[in-house]
Amino acid sequence: MERQSDDWEQLLAAANAGDGRAYTRFLHAVSPVLRGVIRAKSGGLGEASCEDVMQEVLLAIHLKRHTWQVGSPVRPWLYAITRYKVIDAFRARGRRIDLPIEDFVDSLAADPGPDPTEAADMAKMIGMLGGRSAEIVRKIGMEGASFAETGKALDMTEGAVRVALHRALKNLAALRERHVK
Amino acid sequence: MKTEDLIRALAADTQDTRPMAARMLTALVPALLVSLAALWLVLGFRADLGKSLLITDSIMRFVLTGAVGLLGARIALVLARPEGRDEVRLWPLVAVAIAAFAVLVWAFVTTPPEGVQMKLVGKTLTTCMITIPLLSILPVTAIMWVLRQGATTAPMLAGLVAGLGGGGLSAAIYALHCTEDSPLFYVPWYGLAIAGVTLVSTMIGARLLRW
Numbered sequence: 001m002e003r004q005s006d007d008w009e010q011l012l013a014a015a016n017a018g019d020g021r022a023y024t025r026f027l028h029a030v031s032p033v034l035r036g037v038i039r040a041k042s043g044g045l046g047e048a049s050c051e052d053v054m055q056e057v058l059l060a061i062h063l064k065r066h067t068w069q070v071g072s073p074v075r076p077w078l079y080a081i082t083r084y085k086v087i088d089a090f091r092a093r094g095r096r097i098d099l100p101i102e103d104f105v106d107s108l109a110a111d112p113g114p115d116p117t118e119a120a121d122m123a124k125m126i127g128m129l130g131g132r133s134a135e136i137v138r139k140i141g142m143e144g145a146s147f148a149e150t151g152k153a154l155d156m157t158e159g160a161v162r163v164a165l166h167r168a169l170k171n172l173a174a175l176r177e178r179h180v181k
Numbered sequence: 182m183k184t185e186d187l188i189r190a191l192a193a194d195t196q197d198t199r200p201m202a203a204r205m206l207t208a209l210v211p212a213l214l215v216s217l218a219a220l221w222l223v224l225g226f227r228a229d230l231g232k233s234l235l236i237t238d239s240i241m242r243f244v245l246t247g248a249v250g251l252l253g254a255r256i257a258l259v260l261a262r263p264e265g266r267d268e269v270r271l272w273p274l275v276a277v278a279i280a281a282f283a284v285l286v287w288a289f290v291t292t293p294p295e296g297v298q299m300k301l302v303g304k305t306l307t308t309c310m311i312t313i314p315l316l317s318i319l320p321v322t323a324i325m326w327v328l329r330q331g332a333t334t335a336p337m338l339a340g341l342v343a344g345l346g347g348g349g350l351s352a353a354i355y356a357l358h359c360t361e362d363s364p365l366f367y368v369p370w371y372g373l374a375i376a377g378v379t380l381v382s383t384m385i386g387a388r389l390l391r392w
Contacts, residue, residue: 016198017198018195018198020192020193020195021192023191023192023195024188024189024192027188027191027192028188031184031188051184054184055182055184055187058184058187058188058191059187059191060332060392062191062194064263064331064332064392065198066197066198066199066200066201066330067201067261067262067263067331067332068262069200069201069262070200076264076267077262077263077264079264080262080263080264080266080267080334081263081332083334084263084332084334118182118183119182119183119184120182122182122187123182126182137190140189140190140193141182141186141187141189141190141193142182142183142186142189144189147193162194162195162196163196165190165193165194165196166194166196166197169190169191169194173392177392
């Protein structure tokens, strides 16, 4: 049986080597910490908006995951990305916040609160992607379809779906950027 | 959209995980080769290149500019990581600058007073000041392009080291053509050319390297 490891370094190393299961575990492991920090800083922003910020951060982590160096600790890397994106996201919502790295350590002990609500921004942004890109993200994300199933439904090869998914996620981040400016 | 659904979509995407160092190599090396080829085709290497490599002052041109260039590229890789901003050490660059200044002072002291002015102005000042920035366009662009794929949290500083990296390495390439072996010429003028490239690169970086 496969040994279940919660070591973030191992998980991310495996993820970057192409292991989707390890990557899912990694994202699940870090989510409560990030959510805790975001909620602690939100100052009454509302749970749905916090989840919007959370999803932005996850997308950024995803698109920059290759900047983590195998062999170095994950936490400083993760916190630095999160800090950069959270400050950015709050600024876009008209709030200036201070986010020292120590806050991450504190949030480990903090109660992450109730389970996340649904967030609205990402769905809007996916809508703006339009056409096949939106369809691919929805099918794979929300319906949990495989590449083969998605390809069949959209009359594309599996490889083309893989490339299109990656491009769609990059475009999502770019749309966000333009949205802010 | 639920975060759970987003995570599922993210986990399905396994593309584009090449490490940053590999990206830097595959971008910067070809850029430098093109600059090198351009110099060779348009201006050519100096005729006495082999012999010049026995002269300390001449070798120091490659050592100093190469050090600035390699350090710039190396630090760019550190800054391409989001946490790199807290880890970055700039003192090696300062050390190279001090070394260059020491070489300059030594040349000033050892050159007969009547020769200083001539050596300082040299004969190829214009070519130098035009060629080094031109040669640096591709290398700086390559480093900048790699930094764009990175996640720097210090865009301006990253732009600066990209300029030092591309500018320094380009100056080292230019030194293969240039026959001015006196530090009285190359320390100030190569230095000024690299500084100009770095200034522009810093301004571009501050805008382009946000994400």
